[in-house]
Amino acid sequence: MNKYYSLTKTLILSGIQCEKKLWFDLNDKIKLKDKAIFRSGNRFNDVVRKHYGEGLDLSDEKKHQIVIERTKEAIQSDNINVIYEAGFLFKNTFIRADVLIKKDNQWTMLEAKASTSVKDINISDLAIQSFIVKNSGLDVICNKIIHINKEFIYKGEENYKDLIVEVDITKEVLAEENKVEHLINKFLPLKKSDCPKKETGPHCKDPYPCNYIDKCSPPDTDIKNVSYKILPYYGKKIESYCKTNKIEKLKDIPKDLLQSSRKDYAENYHQIIQEAHIKNTGWINKDISEQFKKWKMPYYFMDFETIQQGVPIIKNTKPFEQVPFQWSVHKLSEKGKALEEFSFIDFDHQDIEFNFLKKLIETLGDKGTIFVHNHPFEKGVLNKLKEKPKMKSYSDQVDSIIDRIEDTLELTRKNFYSPEMFGKYSLKKIVQAIPTKISYESEDEDAVSDGGDAQLAWFKCTDLETKPEDKENYKKELIKYCSKDTEAMYDLINYFLKLKTSKRLQ
Numbered sequence: 001m002n003k004y005y006s007l008t009k010t011l012i013l014s015g016i017q018c019e020k021k022l023w024f025d026l027n028d029k030i031k032l033k034d035k036a037i038f039r040s041g042n043r044f045n046d047v048v049r050k051h052y053g054e055g056l057d058l059s060d061e062k063k064h065q066i067v068i069e070r071t072k073e074a075i076q077s078d079n080i081n082v083i084y085e086a087g088f089l090f091k092n093t094f095i096r097a098d099v100l101i102k103k104d105n106q107w108t109m110l111e112a113k114a115s116t117s118v119k120d121i122n123i124s125d126l127a128i129q130s131f132i133v134k135n136s137g138l139d140v141i142c143n144k145i146i147h148i149n150k151e152f153i154y155k156g157e158e159n160y161k162d163l164i165v166e167v168d169i170t171k172e173v174l175a176e177e178n179k180v181e182h183l184i185n186k187f188l189p190l191k192k193s194d195c196p197k198k199e200t201g202p203h204c205k206d207p208y209p210c211n212y213i214d215k216c217s218p219p220d221t222d223i224k225n226v227s228y229k230i231l232p233y234y235g236k237k238i239e240s241y242c243k244t245n246k247i248e249k250l251k252d253i254p255k256d257l258l259q260s261s262r263k264d265y266a267e268n269y270h271q272i273i274q275e276a277h278i279k280n281t282g283w284i285n286k287d288i289s290e291q292f293k294k295w296k297m298p299y300y301f302m303d304f305e306t307i308q309q310g311v312p313i314i315k316n317t318k319p320f321e322q323v324p325f326q327w328s329v330h331k332l333s334e335k336g337k338a339l340e341e342f343s344f345i346d347f348d349h350q351d352i353e354f355n356f357l358k359k360l361i362e363t364l365g366d367k368g369t370i371f372v373h374n375h376p377f378e379k380g381v382l383n384k385l386k387e388k389p390k391m392k393s394y395s396d397q398v399d400s401i402i403d404r405i406e407d408t409l410e411l412t413r414k415n416f417y418s419p420e421m422f423g424k425y426s427l428k429k430i431v432q433a434i435p436t437k438i439s440y441e442s443e444d445e446d447a448v449s450d451g452g453d454a455q456l457a458w459f460k461c462t463d464l465e466t467k468p469e470d471k472e473n474y475k476k477e478l479i480k481y482c483s484k485d486t487e488a489m490y491d492l493i494n495y496f497l498k499l500k501t502s503k504r505l506q
Contacts, residue, residue, distance in 0.1 A: 011026070027190075028215075085098065198216070228247065253274065303372065304381055345479060427489070428440045
């Protein structure tokens, strides 16, 4: 922690979410990975600065004392009416304001959020800033949130005039300001205190997923002594029973309490999962072979990657629509034959969606079963593409592709479970339970290992400051990652097809 101050706006917001989270931030902070959401925010901030025009930009200045001094000078200047990333210090708490605008010697403070609406946490955010700024001697008369217009459609030429929405929340901020001094007094001692005791709960993901969840709730590794919380959709009835009876382990829950029923899972799937862990043995639905009868060769295994741009750079797209930029397909023409691999990847071509769809249609042909993992995603992308003016002529072909799709996620949920999956049905968990060479583990910082990494790679590959050789490396990593998913689906289906014996829990 900086020796000149103990708290920041971000730390106070962390404490509002959970004091234990703040304690970790102050005493045992982990290094945050670069994320797509950070890149999206930076791009929106660039648009904001262009929108509000010339002024003093302190965003590149990291030394807080210099920021504070230059802010004071700018406030007193008759020639500066806009300040970006102004700095203020009060009560051992340091904040930086995204935008300060002076008009008629009165100041308005604006906070930029790369989202599409004002959230409660944004009000707390500005209230903290307003409290510090006012007590530093600047009378801010208006507080606004700047967010993204979700209906904005990018028409090119870097015209983002209608992307920004301003919302005046001065009244709400004034009401929240009264709480800020109490929060500062409450949180300052945490630096030298013992770690607060706090159970995990909904607050771990609200308003943002906590980076310390593994510290509070380490992942289960003991197959026979797993927590009941690995159960998908275990519900309030089971949670209440376990809390009342001080039960943590899945094995200790009475079997008759596990009367689970969901149409996308096997009948009594909670009982299936419990017994699989107690006996440390997998479960296969004895009727799984019935599924095979409707599958037709050739088999295709398909996976998409999409990006929510925030600030769109592709014509005729909206800020947070799912824009597809990559697909991977593995094809099995005949049983026993070698797999064929196909792929598409692009980043910012203005016809990226058209090219994506056209090549996909050519690759998939007009017959054969297409396997995906979690079909609403791929079907949703395809349905949106066929509605675009340039692609409406492909509507029948898209519908035909959708009709051929089978979902390996649903297939697994209804027919297979292994204790090595620890209650999860993602491909990353499934590959730990079936014969496969696929692994998602990597020590390479630039490796793409999940959808979040894929979105981050898109931002890096569309960043003008990224070196060409780095872009080529990210591209290779994306192709490798996406093809892992499609090959893992093939291994899963191949595993099911080879099963000669099966067992079903009674």
